[in-house]
Amino acid sequence: MDFRKLDNVSVNCIIFGLGSDGLYVLLQKRTLNMFRDDFPIIDDWIITGERAFISKTLEESANTIFKSITNLSEFNRIQFRTYGNSSSLKTDKDLLWVKSHGLKVQSMTIAYYFVQPKKSATLTTDQFKWFSIKSLPDLGFDHYDIINDAHEDVKKKIMVEPVIFDFLPYKFTLNELQIAFEAVLNIELDNRNFRKKALKKIYIVPLNETKKGNAKKPSKLYAFSRDVYDKVTEKESMINF
Amino acid sequence: MDFRKLDNVSVNCIIFGLGSDGLYVLLQKRTLNMFRDDFPIIDDWIITGERAFISKTLEESANTIFKSITNLSEFNRIQFRTYGNSSSLKTDKDLLWVKSHGLKVQSMTIAYYFVQPKKSATLTTDQFKWFSIKSLPDLGFDHYDIINDAHEDVKKKIMVEPVIFDFLPYKFTLNELQIAFEAVLNIELDNRNFRKKALKKIYIVPLNETKKGNAKKPSKLYAFSRDVYDKVTEKESMINF
DNA sequence: ACAAAAGTGTTGCTAATACACCCATGT
DNA sequence: ACATGGGTGTATTAGCAACACTTTTGT
Numbered sequence: 154m155d156f157r158k159l160d161n162v163s164v165n166c167i168i169f170g171l172g173s174d175g176l177y178v179l180l181q182k183r184t185l186n187m188f189r190d191d192f193p194i195i196d197d198w199i200i201t202g203e204r205a206f207i208s209k210t211l212e213e214s215a216n217t218i219f220k221s222i223t224n225l226s227e228f229n230r231i232q233f234r235t236y237g238n239s240s241s242l243k244t245d246k247d248l249l250w251v252k253s254h255g256l257k258v259q260s261m262t263i264a265y266y267f268v269q270p271k272k273s274a275t276l277t278t279d280q281f282k283w284f285s286i287k288s289l290p291d292l293g294f295d296h297y298d299i300i301n302d303a304h305e306d307v308k309k310k311i312m313v314e315p316v317i318f319d320f321l322p323y324k325f326t327l328n329e330l331q332i333a334f335e336a337v338l339n340i341e342l343d344n345r346n347f348r349k350k351a352l353k354k355i356y357i358v359p360l361n362e363t364k365k366g367n368a369k370k371p372s373k374l375y376a377f378s379r380d381v382y383d384k385v386t387e388k389e390s391m392i393n394f
Numbered sequence: 395m396d397f398r399k400l401d402n403v404s405v406n407c408i409i410f411g412l413g414s415d416g417l418y419v420l421l422q423k424r425t426l427n428m429f430r431d432d433f434p435i436i437d438d439w440i441i442t443g444e445r446a447f448i449s450k451t452l453e454e455s456a457n458t459i460f461k462s463i464t465n466l467s468e469f470n471r472i473q474f475r476t477y478g479n480s481s482s483l484k485t486d487k488d489l490l491w492v493k494s495h496g497l498k499v500q501s502m503t504i505a506y507y508f509v510q511p512k513k514s515a516t517l518t519t520d521q522f523k524w525f526s527i528k529s530l531p532d533l534g535f536d537h538y539d540i541i542n543d544a545h546e547d548v549k550k551k552i553m554v555e556p557v558i559f560d561f562l563p564y565k566f567t568l569n570e571l572q573i574a575f576e577a578v579l580n581i582e583l584d585n586r587n588f589r590k591k592a593l594k595k596i597y598i599v600p601l602n603e604t605k606k607g608n609a610k611k612p613s614k615l616y617a618f619s620r621d622v623y624d625k626v627t628e629k630e631s632m633i634n635f
Numbered sequence: 636a637c638a639a640a641a642g643t644g645t646t647g648c649t650a651a652t653a654c655a656c657c658c659a660t661g662t
Numbered sequence: 663a664c665a666t667g668g669g670t671g672t673a674t675t676a677g678c679a680a681c682a683c684t685t686t687t688g689t
Contacts, residue, residue, distance in 0.1 A: 343652075343653075343654085345653090345654085345655095346651070346652065346653085349650095349651095350650085350651085353650095365660085365661095366661095367660095367661090368660080368661045368662070369659085369660060369661070370658065370659040370660045370661090371659080371660070
């Protein structure tokens with residue numbers, strides 16, 4: 154196998170995680186110490202990226218990055234955009250970083266996002282940290298914009314594809330599903346109406362199981378059936394233009 | 395300006411055009427004569443592509459390709475996917491082509507599509523030709539799949555963004571709008587219900603003008619107002635999961 | 636006057652919204 | 663027994679689907 158990398162193409166992964174209190178992004182610490190160890194010149198956060206491997210597909214490169222960070226081997230991966238050339242290196246900090254890492258200034262990045270419940274990822278180093286999408290830290294490069302683009306993309310996809318279920322564990326309650334929509338779309342929904350709607354979807358199948366242990370009334374669990382979903386071909390008919 | 399090109403990155407443009415009789419794609423003839431001029435070894439069609447310029451953004455590269463073919467300088471450009479490495483060179487023909495053009499075998503392509511009324515493009519050479527999406531010719535590389543991906547993408551975008559209007563001239567009739575939906579989505583719509591729905595959209599503004607000359611009853615013209623559209627923020631509220 | 640496309644209304648049904656209380660459990 | 667989140671029903675309104683005929687023009 155060829156482990157060389159392309160020097161002008163990188164793959165970036167935005168890792169979204171849904172917690173019970175909202176939507177999170179997993180970021181990587183970026184530090185550069187030049188003169189003294191305790192006085193970093195650069196000290197901020199970035200989305201995780203890597204140069205693409207010559208002999209891997211882009212998807213494989215993205216999966217590799219994702220897996221090395223989260224220890225997960227299920228990939229809810231969506232490629233949403235490719236950013237080209239120039240325009241992303243605007244600050245001295247970013248230039249310094251790029252040069253100190255032997256990277257080319259001119260480069261291109263294929264951006265993916267991954268979607269899952271926040272708690273299913275296992276972080277092993279404190280180099281990575283979850284941040285609420287509502288209070289992002291100081292970010293390198295144009296990564297703030299990229300995260301924003303990814304968020305906008307997932308909002309649109311949710312309207313049209315069953316991405317929401319990737320944010321949830323295999324078994325989930327209807328309230329968890331509602332909260333997922335509310336967190337990702339940043340809206341509020343009426344609980345009664347939401348349930349009525351959800352219960353009509355035949356691909357949200359009720360399980361003979363409840364979720365206990367919240368010190369409350371136990372709640373019914375449901376699972377998403379992709380098979381059933383795929384068979385429900387209608388969908389198309391409605392034009393919202 | 396730096397006119398060098400990246401040898402491992404290309405930009406591909408799928409050019410969609412809407413005719414009165416359906417959706418078309420503009421393709422480029424690919425021929426390679428090896429031994430005799432009248433017996434080409436390769437003789438098929440491809441979507442138009444080019445290696446990306448080092449000093450241009452990807453969007454500029456795409457625009458350049460588009461303009462050189464269609465003579466249009468309005469760009470309804472949508473980047474929909476990036477295809478990476480391997481997997482696209484499966485046939486001897488494609489390998490032969492790549493080698494005879496001094497290209498690298500390992501490469502990556504950023505794919506865009508452009509959307510407009512078919513008749514607004516002016517073709518100057520017979521190297522380019524429109525093909526109905528329903529009867530595509532023999533295509534090189536994996537371009538059949540790429541066209542398909544683009545078509546699927548535009549179908550989804552149409553549901554959620556006002557892309558349909560890019561297929562039409564500035565002034566259009568409601569029946570043209572209906573036919574546009576029918577052609578792109580490959581569905582049939584009820585004329586009365588469609589009009590009722592369209593007339594409710596305040597961003598479809600009636601003009602004090604009619605379209606004559608079909609030897610029929612003249613029809614009222616409308617225009618799409620992007621300003622008004624952008625101000626109508628609701629949209630979000632409806633979840634179709 | 637006729638051909639050809641433009642344009643128009645009503646009804647039944649389904650889905651969306653708005654809204655407030657009881658239920659089952661753990662402590 | 664009480665606190666907590668889970669779960670339910672109804673009335674009103676809005677939008678979708680199905681359906682066939684009249685209007686305006688050019689020739």
